Amino acid sequence: MLLGDFTKLALGSVFYHRMRSFLTALGITVGIASVVLLTSIGEGIHRYVLAEFTQFGTNLLAVTPGKSSTLGMSGAVISNVRPLSLEDAQALGRLPRIQAFAPLIQGNAAIEYKRRSRRSMIFGVGPGVPEVWQMNPSLGRFLPPDNPRYARPFAVLGSKVRRELFGTANPLGQRIRIGGESYRVIGVMESKGQMLGFDLDDAVYIPIVRAMAMFDRESLMEVDLLYSTGAESEEVAQQVRKLLIARHGSEDFTIITQDQMLEVLGSVLDILTLAVGALGGISLLVGGVGILTIMTIAVRERTAEIGLLRAIGAGRKQILALFLGEAVVLAAIGGLAGLVLGAGGAWLLGTLVPELPTHTTWNYVLLAELIATAIGLVAGIAPAQRAASMDPVDALRTE
Numbered sequence: 001m002l003l004g005d006f007t008k009l010a011l012g013s014v015f016y017h018r019m020r021s022f023l024t025a026l027g028i029t030v031g032i033a034s035v036v037l038l039t040s041i042g043e044g045i046h047r048y049v050l051a052e053f054t055q056f057g058t059n060l061l062a063v064t065p066g067k068s069s070t071l072g073m074s075g076a077v078i079s080n081v082r083p084l085s086l087e088d089a090q091a092l093g094r095l096p097r098i099q100a101f102a103p104l105i106q107g108n109a110a111i112e113y114k115r116r117s118r119r120s121m122i123f124g125v126g127p128g129v130p131e132v133w134q135m136n137p138s139l140g141r142f143l144p145p146d147n148p149r150y151a152r153p154f155a156v157l158g159s160k161v162r163r164e165l166f167g168t169a170n171p172l173g174q175r176i177r178i179g180g181e182s183y184r185v186i187g188v189m190e191s192k193g194q195m196l197g198f199d200l201d202d203a204v205y206i207p208i209v210r211a212m213a214m215f216d217r218e219s220l221m222e223v224d225l226l227y228s229t230g231a232e233s234e235e236v237a238q239q240v241r242k243l244l245i246a247r248h249g250s251e252d253f254t255i256i257t258q259d260q261m262l263e264v265l266g267s268v269l270d271i272l273t274l275a276v277g278a279l280g281g282i283s284l285l286v287g288g289v290g291i292l293t294i295m296t297i298a299v300r301e302r303t304a305e306i307g308l309l310r311a312i313g314a315g316r317k318q319i320l321a322l323f324l325g326e327a328v329v330l331a332a333i334g335g336l337a338g339l340v341l342g343a344g345g346a347w348l349l350g351t352l353v354p355e356l357p358t359h360t361t362w363n364y365v366l367l368a369e370l371i372a373t374a375i376g377l378v379a380g381i382a383p384a385q386r387a388a389s390m391d392p393v394d395a396l397r398t399e
Contacts, residue, residue: 060132291376
């Protein structure tokens with residue numbers, strides 16, 4: 001059998017039984033569309049979360065009080081954990097490769113201006129926040145360097161707080177009350193939006209010393225360090241560890257590099273993408289069963305045709321390849337239709353619902369099409385083998 005005749009027979013059978021071929025390919029179409037759409041959503045969320053997480057830069061290192069791992073005797077027996085102090089943060093800021101540092105305390109308090117009042121996040125921070133977090137004031141200035149023991153009652157508003165309290169009026173120089181204490185507004189931060197569920201615009205920034213007094217804390221919640229571009233994060237972390245051990249006497253703190261955070265976050269999001277893709281793969285399995293069923297019926301219906309082909313010289317391998325080719329064509333057509341529907345659906349979903357980011361990765365698209373073709377090949381093996389093993393005389397008797 002010539003290649004042209006083989007192709008004509010395979011495609012002719014598929015297009016001759018249009019309704020049956022449509023219903024067979026439909027299962028694969030739904031499966032591929034599900035895989036593409038779900039992986040597009042998963043990949044979109046992956047990219048969105050990573051982009052949100054890295055909007056503050058990539059050369060960051062965080063130090064928190066307390067050790068994340070537990071070793072030795074119980075902490076109830078003896079405790080030598082020291083608070084992470086403002087002096088510790090200042091010492092870290094003097095390390096050779098540290099460009100800026102930002103001590104942090106976070107709380108929640110009432111903010112009042114005249115007759116308006118709302119509760120918002122309060123960030124007690126140092127003057128290095130604009131450089132470390134890559135957040136700049138859109139109006140006025142940020143908190144200035146002050147005496148560590150006494151900080152002037154200045155406040156910098158998030159864009160949402162400014163809008164809620166002052167509307168379009170200029171807030172600079174105005175007095176507000178935070179937690180019952182009077183503060184003068186010296187700046188408004190640029191809009192940053194939400195980051196992992198936290199609305200950074202619905203916040204007020206005050207000096208770290210005043211925040212420690214307001215929330216009655218002896219220890220900083222965190223110290224964020226910005227290190228030089230080109231420096232190795234592990235090398236910087238080792239310098240930080242050495243300094244704090246010298247100051248505290250033991251490693252009673254935790255150092256987290258952004259590389260570690262991104263690695264953990266990326267692995268979790270990769271699992272999420274694979275999980276939603278696996279859910280779509282169930283539809284592919286159903287489509288494969290559909291091809292197996294239809295091809296089995298087709299072999300029974302075309303028994304006489306198989307006998308005729310064998311009688312005019314077609315070998316067993318050619319009959320096997322013919323039915324396998326039909327199964328692969330059905331799966332490939334269904335796969336292409338599914339790719340169009342899945343990618344189009346992902347684009348439409350991302351357009352109609354901007355809050356749900358989508359991103360179609362063509363690696364997944366190619367993999368999905370290859371899987372569809374493989375499913376057609378596997379599903380067609382049993383019916384094709386049955387057709388190839390028929391005795392030509394017995395097959396012709398069925399006519």
